[in-house]
Each structure stands twice: as structure tokens, then as C-alpha cells.
Amino acid sequence: MERRSWREVVFAEISEPLSWILGILSITVALGGSQISNLYFYISPIFIGIIVGFVSHEYMHRYLSRKYHMVSRYTANVLGVLITLVSALLPIKLLMPGYVKTWALGPTSRKGILYSVAGGPITNIVIALALFVASFAFSSTFYFNFLRTVGWVNAYISLFNLIPIPPLDGDKIIRLDIVLWAILFIISLALVFII
Incomplete structure (x- = not known):
């Protein structure tokens, strides 16, 4: 059996079905905190917001990549999952368990x-x-x-992803269209505060 270095383990990518499970679980821990031990948490608006927000966000990346003739799949990465889990202890939640890996087959x-x-x-x-x-x-x-809480979780997921720091969506969007990035960032920020 071949030994892998710690860097290979930390930056390893995980298969798609397991990636979805790890992504949902790590974001649940980060946003749910100590509430995750309570069975009622799993019917709470925070948990439903996580499921709806995370899955729809990543699925839309994947869907649009494929629509524009790119190959894509959701992949978790060990470092991202660890950062997301540790953020449960922080006041700001770092939701970055994985990403939709996309590559073009042609132009x-x-x-x-x-x-x-x-x-x-x-x-x-x-x-x-x-x-x-x-x-x-x-x-x-x-x-x-209930509706406001599910909405707030979605606004937070959007706002976090729009931070213009690699590897987040905001970094890519700001390089492609700074005006679109500014509009999306302002709307997300406003929603986080008004919902």
C-alpha cells in the first residue's frame, strides 16, 4: 500500500456522492453548532435553509457549466471540510467544504x-x-x-461566496464582470441585514 504525504491527504478531492454528504454535514455543523445534537434541529429552518441553499447553489454551478458545454462535478476537499467544521467555533462561518470542479472539453x-x-x-x-x-x-x-430564517441562510451563503478572495465565487466573478459582482454583493449584503 502506497503511503500518502500529509499534503496529499489534506488537499485530496473526494468522489461526488460522498462529497455531497460531507458538504452538507460540515455546513450543518458550522451553522448549527451545538444545536445539531437536538433532533428538532433537523426540522428547523436553519437546517432546511442549509439543505436548500447549499444544494441549489452547487447544483446551479454544475447545471450551468454543463449547459455551456463544460464537464463538471461537485467535489469536497479535506482542507475545505476541516475549515468549515472549525468555523463552527468562530463568530463568522467559513462555508467552503468543496466546489464544483469544471473543465472545458473545447472552446x-x-x-x-x-x-x-x-x-x-x-x-x-x-x-x-x-x-x-x-x-x-x-x-x-x-x-x-420560518421563511425568514431559510431566506437568511440563503442570503448568508450568497454573501459568503461573493467575498472576492480565491477560491470563492466572488474572486472569479469580480475578474469577469466587476459590475455584476458589485450588484450581487450589495443585494446579498442588504438581504443578510433586512431578513
């Missing part, structure tokens, strides 16, 4: 790359806005707060 348009990168944060913004607006339709405090 790829700049527009296709931009859309595939921006698609994740835009999806979270649309979900957050829709739930914010929908929350006004309910007089019940429970439903109002």
Missing part, C-alpha cells in the same frame, strides 16, 4: 464561464428574496420566522 465562452460561476450566488439571492416576500403573506409568527 468555452467568457459568458458561459461567468454564468456558471455567478449562477450559485444568484440562485441563493433569488431564494432569499422569494422567501422574504412570501413571509409577508403569513400572519402566523411561526411561518413568518
